[in-house]
Amino acid sequence: MTVHPFIEAEKTAGHNVKRACELLQVSRTAYYARRNGVPGPRKVRDAELTEKITIVHQRSRGTYGAPRVHAVL
Structure with missing residues (x-):
């Protein structure tokens, strides 16, 4: 669970x-x-891997299922 939306709501409430x-x-x-939307290195790498x-x-x-896709990668 992420607490960032809660903090954002608190900020909006003053x-x-x-x-x-x-x-x-x-x-x-x-x-x-996180608020500024800068993706971390893990998220960038996950996006690249998802594309592949x-x-x-x-x-x-x-x-191809997971085992074959894994073998190709």
């Missing part, structure tokens, strides 16, 4: 973001990074 982050044990840096998996699956005309 409450202190610093205090909300402290109470929920979330760093303000992480909150603002989709291509392999389409080239097999939808017949």
Whole structure:
């Protein structure tokens, strides 16, 4: 479960973001990074891998399952 929408709601309501982050044990840096929409390196790598998996699956005309896709990758 992510607490970032809760912190955003608190901010919109005029409450202190610093205090909300402290109470929920979330760093303000992480909150603002997620709020600004900057994808992390894991998310970027996952998107690249998803694209490759989709291509392999389409080239097999939808017949390859996870074991074959994994072998091709």
